[in-house]
Amino acid sequence: MTTMADVARHAGVSVATVSHVLNGTRPVRDTTRAAVLRAIDELGYTPNTLARSLVTARTRSIGLAVSPISNPYFTEILQGVEASALEAGYGLLLADPHDDPVHERKVVQLLHERRVDGVIVAPSAEPSEMVGYLTRRSVPAVFLDRLAGDAHDQVCADNTAPMRQLVEHLADLGRTRIGLIAGLPGLSTTTERVAGYRAGLRSRGLPNDPALLAGGNSEAAGAEAATHQVLAAAHPPTALVTANNAMTIGALRALGTRGLRVPHDVALACFDDFSWADLFTPRLTAVAQPGKEIGAAAVRLLLDRLADPGRAPRTLRLPCTLAHRTSCGCPEPPDGAVTTPRPGTAPPTAPATDGRKSAP
Template sequence: MTTMVDVARRAGVSVATVSHVVNDTRPVRPGTRAAVLAAIEELGYTHNTLARSLVTSRTRSIGLAVSAISNPYFTEILQGVEAEALAAGYSLLIADPHDDPHHERKVVQLLHERRVDGMIVAPSAEPSGTTEYVTKRQVPVVFLDRLVGDGFDQVCAESTGPVRDLVTHLAGLGHTRIGLVAGLPGLSTTTERVEGYRAGLRAAGLPFAPELLAGGNSEADGAEHATRQLLAAAEPPTAIVTANNAMTIGALRALRDLGLDVPRDIALACFDDFSWADLFTPRLTAIAQPSKELGAAAVRLLLERLDDPGRPPRTVRLPCAFVHRTSCGCPGDREPRPAAARPAPPGRAPAAQERTPAP
C-alpha cells in the first residue's frame, strides 16, 4: 500500500510537505505542489481519512436524514446536498426517518454514533426528540425544508406567498369556490401553505369555507381521499390547490376516477413542480421550489456552523417561481415568474431571505 513516505520520496520533498498538499493546511509553492500531485497520481496514493479523523476529530462526513427519498422533490434536494458536500471534500451518510418522530430520533442518534461532523435533517411534524438530542449533545445541525424554531440553523423555501399567488390567480379566472388539499398537520410547511391559502382568499375578497379545506397528510392516498371529500360537499369547489407533488398525484387520481376533466370540469394548481409536470394533459400550473439550491444552501450553512460553532443561528429562505401552464384553465403558456415572498405579520417588516435572531 502506497504511503505518504513513498509519495515524498518520489516527489523529492518532505512528508510534511506532502501532508500540507493533501490536507490543504499550508500554502505550498506551485512547482512543489505540482510535483506532489504528480507523484500521488503516478503511485495511486489514497489519503487515509480515517487516520486523519483520529487526529483532528473530524471525519469529513455529513449525515443527511430526509424522508421519502423517492419523492422527486427530495431527490433533487439530495443532488444539491451531494454536489455541495463533494465540492467541499465531504462524504454523505443518508438515512430515511419515514416522517416518524421516534424513528427520526433513532436515525439521528445512529448518524451521531457514526461520528459525522454534522447533520442536515428534514424534521418530522413532532421533532422535539430530535431537537432535544442535538441540543444536549451540541451536534451541529441544519434543519431543511421545515422550520423547528429560531434556535437552530434552518433552510427552507417560501410557502405562504406562493400559495397565495395560486389562489389569487384562480380567483382572477372567476373561481369563487377554491379548495385546498393540505399537508401533514404539525409541519411548518403545512401551516404556512394553509396561511397562504387563507391570505389568497382574503386578497380576492372571498370568504373562508371550512368544507373547502381538506387534509391529505402529504401523501398520494390521503390526497385522493381528501379530493373526494371536497367534491362531495353540497357546493363543491370549481378549482383545487394541492400543497405538494405527492398530493397532486392523489388528486389527479381521484379526479380521473370521478370522470372529471381538468381544466374543463375543474381547475387544478399545485405546490411543487417536478420534471414531468408538463407531460400531463393538461400541463400542470405549479409553484417550483429551488430544490437543488435548498440542498446546497443547507450544506453551506452547516459548514459555516462547523467553522464557527458560536455564531448565532440563522434561517435562510429561498424564493419560489410561479410556473404557469394550462391546468388552471388558461389558454397557452407564459414564462415562469418569481412567486411572492411570505407576507410579514402586521406591524413587521417583510421577511428577508436570511434572518439572524436578535441576541
C-alpha cells in the same frame, strides 16, 4: 503500498505539506497543491481516512436524514447536498426517518454514533426528541425544507407567498370556490402554505370556507380521500390547489374517478413542480422549489457551523418560481412555452369562469 512520504518525495515537498493539502489545515500555494495532487494521481495514493480522522477528530462525513427519499423533490435536495459535500471533500451517510418522530430520533443518533462531523435533517412534524438529542450533545446540525424552532441553522423555500400567488391567479381567472389539499399537520411547510392559501382568498375577497380545506397528509392516498371530501361539499370547489407533488397525483386520481376534467370542470394548480408535470394533459401549473439550491445551501451552513461553532444560528429562505402551464385554465401558448406571470396577474386572454362546464 504507497505512503504519504512517497507522495512527498515524488512532489518534492515535505510530508507536512502533503498533509495540509489533504486536510485543508493550512493554506498551500496553488503550484505546490497542483504538484501534490499530481503526485497522488501518478502514484495511486489513497489517503487513510480512518487514521486521518484520529488525528483531526473529523471524519469528513455528513449525515443526511430526509423523508421520503423516493419523492422527486427530496431527490433534488439529495443531489444538491451530495454535490456540495463532495466538492468540499466530505462523504455522505444517508437515512430515511420516514417522517416518524421516534424513528427520526433513532436515525439521527445512529448517524452521530458513526461520528459524522454534522447532520442535515428534514424535521418531522414532532421533532422535539430529535432536536433535544442534537442540542444536548452539541451536534452541528442544519434543518432543511421544514423549520424547527430557531436554535439551529435552517434553510427552506418560501412557502407563503407562492401559495398566495397560486390562489390569486386562480381567482383572477374567475374561480371563486378554491379548495386546498393541505399537507401533514405540524410541518412548518403545511402551516405556511395554509397561511398563503388564506391570504390569497382574503386578497381577492373570497370566503374562507372550511369545507374546501382538507388534509392529505402529504401523500397520494390521503390526498385522494381529501379531494373526494371537498368535492362532496354542498358547494364544491371549481378550483383546487395541492400542497405537494405526491398529493397532486392523489387529487388527479379522485377527479378522474368522478369524471371531472381539468381545467374545464375543476382547475388545478400545485406546489412542487416535477419532471413529468409537463407531460400531463393538461400540463400542470406548479410552484417549483429550488431543491438542489436548498441542499447546497444546507451544506454551506453546516460547513460554516463547523468552522465557527459559536456563531448565531441563521435561517435562509430561497425564492420559488411559478411554472405556468394550462391546468389552471389558461390557454396553451402557441409555442407550448412555460411562462412565469407576475404575482396576482393572469394573461389577458384567460377565460373568466366559475362554472364547471363553461371553460373552453
